Amino acid sequence: MEAVTDIETLSIFSDRALQLLKALSAEKADDDVNASQSLQNKVNSAVSVGVRGRTYYSDSDEDDERSTCSDSESSVFSTDGTMDVAANEQIAADTHKHNISSSSFTTSKSAVKRKKTKSKKKTKEELVKQMGMPPTASITIDVKEHSKTALILKIPGVLLPQREEEENRFIVDENKPSPMTILYQLFKNLNKPMSKSSNKNLILILTLQSGKFAAVIYHKDKCIRHTTSSRYTTRKGQGGAQSSNDNSKGKAKSMGSQLRRAGEVQLRQDVASVLREWKGLIRECALFFVSISKTLQKSFWEDAHKTLGGVEGSCMFYKKSPDVMGIPLDIGKPSYEGCCAVYEILTTCILQRLDLQLIQQQQTMHEQSLEPIKESNAEKDHLKKKEAPPARKEVKTTALTLLHKAVKESNLEELTFLLSIDSEIDNIDIRAGLEEMTPLHLAAESNDSASGSESVYKLLVHGHANPCILDSRNRPPYFLASTEPIRNAFRKARAEIGEDRWKWDEKAKVGPPLSEAGMKLKKTKAAEKKRKQKQRQKERKIQEQVEKEAQKKAKDEEEAKERTEEEARRIRAGLPKTSKAARVGERPCDFCVKVCKRRSQMFERLDFYYCSTDCVKQHQRKLSAGAALARFNK
Numbered sequence: 001m002e003a004v005t006d007i008e009t010l011s012i013f014s015d016r017a018l019q020l021l022k023a024l025s026a027e028k029a030d031d032d033v034n035a036s037q038s039l040q041n042k043v044n045s046a047v048s049v050g051v052r053g054r055t056y057y058s059d060s061d062e063d064d065e066r067s068t069c070s071d072s073e074s075s076v077f078s079t080d081g082t083m084d085v086a087a088n089e090q091i092a093a094d095t096h097k098h099n100i101s102s103s104s105f106t107t108s109k110s111a112v113k114r115k116k117t118k119s120k121k122k123t124k125e126e127l128v129k130q131m132g133m134p135p136t137a138s139i140t141i142d143v144k145e146h147s148k149t150a151l152i153l154k155i156p157g158v159l160l161p162q163r164e165e166e167e168n169r170f171i172v173d174e175n176k177p178s179p180m181t182i183l184y185q186l187f188k189n190l191n192k193p194m195s196k197s198s199n200k201n202l203i204l205i206l207t208l209q210s211g212k213f214a215a216v217i218y219h220k221d222k223c224i225r226h227t228t229s230s231r232y233t234t235r236k237g238q239g240g241a242q243s244s245n246d247n248s249k250g251k252a253k254s255m256g257s258q259l260r261r262a263g264e265v266q267l268r269q270d271v272a273s274v275l276r277e278w279k280g281l282i283r284e285c286a287l288f289f290v291s292i293s294k295t296l297q298k299s300f301w302e303d304a305h306k307t308l309g310g311v312e313g314s315c316m317f318y319k320k321s322p323d324v325m326g327i328p329l330d331i332g333k334p335s336y337e338g339c340c341a342v343y344e345i346l347t348t349c350i351l352q353r354l355d356l357q358l359i360q361q362q363q364t365m366h367e368q369s370l371e372p373i374k375e376s377n378a379e380k381d382h383l384k385k386k387e388a389p390p391a392r393k394e395v396k397t398t399a400l401t402l403l404h405k406a407v408k409e410s411n412l413e414e415l416t417f418l419l420s421i422d423s424e425i426d427n428i429d430i431r432a433g434l435e436e437m438t439p440l441h442l443a444a445e446s447n448d449s450a451s452g453s454e455s456v457y458k459l460l461v462h463g464h465a466n467p468c469i470l471d472s473r474n475r476p477p478y479f480l481a482s483t484e485p486i487r488n489a490f491r492k493a494r495a496e497i498g499e500d501r502w503k504w505d506e507k508a509k510v511g512p513p514l515s516e517a518g519m520k521l522k523k524t525k526a527a528e529k530k531r532k533q534k535q536r537q538k539e540r541k542i543q544e545q546v547e548k549e550a551q552k553k554a555k556d557e558e559e560a561k562e563r564t565e566e567e568a569r570r571i572r573a574g575l576p577k578t579s580k581a582a583r584v585g586e587r588p589c590d591f592c593v594k595v596c597k598r599r600s601q602m603f604e605r606l607d608f609y610y611c612s613t614d615c616v617k618q619h620q621r622k623l624s625a626g627a628a629l630a631r632f633n634k
Helices: 017-024 030-043 087-094 125-130 177-192 242-249 256-278 292-307 336-346 356-387 391-396 403-410 411-421 439-444 449-462 482-499 506-507 516-572 615-634
Strands: 004-011 100-103 135-146 149-156 202-209 212-219 222-230 286-290 324-326 348-355 601-604 608-610
Touching: 004 017, 017 135, 017 149, 017 177, 125 336, 177 286, 202 292, 202 336, 212 256, 212 336, 222 256, 222 336, 242 256, 256 292, 286 292, 286 336, 292 506, 336 348, 348 356, 403 439, 411 449, 439 449, 439 482, 449 482, 482 516, 601 615, 608 615
Parallel strands: 202 286, 286 324
Antiparallel strands: 004 348, 100 135, 135 149, 149 348, 202 212, 212 222, 601 608
């Protein structure tokens, strides 16, 4: 028997969802409040928000011994992705009137793993499966103490009211509507039919990345507007937008860079045009789910404010609006199917039945299984405190360890020496520094590909470093790897260590394993590709040389033919052979072969040029005599 059973899947704008929330929008009796509070203490669980908005979950109840278990044992994450260390007691004290608690869905391995396909467009169903589930919130519907069961409604956490700026968003003010009332009113507005009056019953999904743009507007289950745009802005083979490359390395002057800059301008114009065209519908939207890359946010919100007016224009679509929420999913490249998948995920809630007695038993068993680990950790800490001086404690908790320093300085000899000491290997997974990074994090983000890849391999294979530990920004070490050699070092270590040691796909997010044979085959293919490329270049040069020689030969033959024809014509006209001019621009007289400096000073007759009138007359008499002789002989 399972502790949690799914009863029904609902849409947030369905009549059933409204019926469930209507009774909860009013205040409940004290006995219901106490029952709800006891339920929250049983079903609250930690949500770990991962990289790029995706929420990662553990497939088992037991975490790895070397991972930081303390982060997931005693802390609760709020639904907007920020960690609240003292949230367990605060939520129970301040939110019992609304029966809201943070919780999580357990996703299957198939929802986390990705299958790479070449040039195959994914359907909405495939994208829904790939994205998984967002951080959720549990709303207690009913508690039955006699049967030890409860009904809860799980909704996406982004739908919770976020209109208050206080640290605790669920503090109830008598002069303001409660969060449950606000949530019920939102669902009620989304359930209204389309009309000309202002109902605020539409939802906008907008995704924007470099070169890709997609947006849809939904009313209930119907898509009433959708658009996509694709422009050439990304540097093929090297990655990254042209504007990012210009900001980091200077403005390039190639033809491709000019085309990419023009593509960025065209994409911005496309987005602005859509905002102008949808201006009336955007004002009728109750929720805005957006996913915009960091480099495009400034220009996008400037255009949105200029087109829609923001607060001044009575439109809630501006950057800091409480109705504008980031999409807590890994959506990939913007597309129409992706927007539809995001809408389906973020507008779906699940009604569940909980077995409180079974949940209590599972929690008890889990706590008992963690006691040996806690005792061993406490014993290790006690021994380390005895052995280490007082100043050493400060190094291990807040400052960088020796392993951190060796990796940061790219000192491979020092790193190899430290990994041979057992006491230093015990510190290999300690998080230190401002961003609480492990030595593996520092090695992964190294700018030196050679030393960084070697450090990563040594830490994983020889030091048995944990690649699943997150830093203060919830990033695994592999996420920081910016160069291909460092990423290959992770994959090579994965192939050597094996799949059973760590959760490479679910937590570490490391690519597929890469063996020595695979790397050798990859290098062989690259070398063969380069050899074929050089051979093609050589053949192309030879072909160009042959064509050039053929053109030169044809030109020489044509010039020789023209000279022969010219000499034959002069012989028929009774003129001497031509002689080359002494200088460029000079021309000899066709009769006496005297060179003239200017052609404008010469006399022209019958396509011949003469230096004086005497040459003209003499040539004329010679031609007349020749013609008469020819008639006499005939």
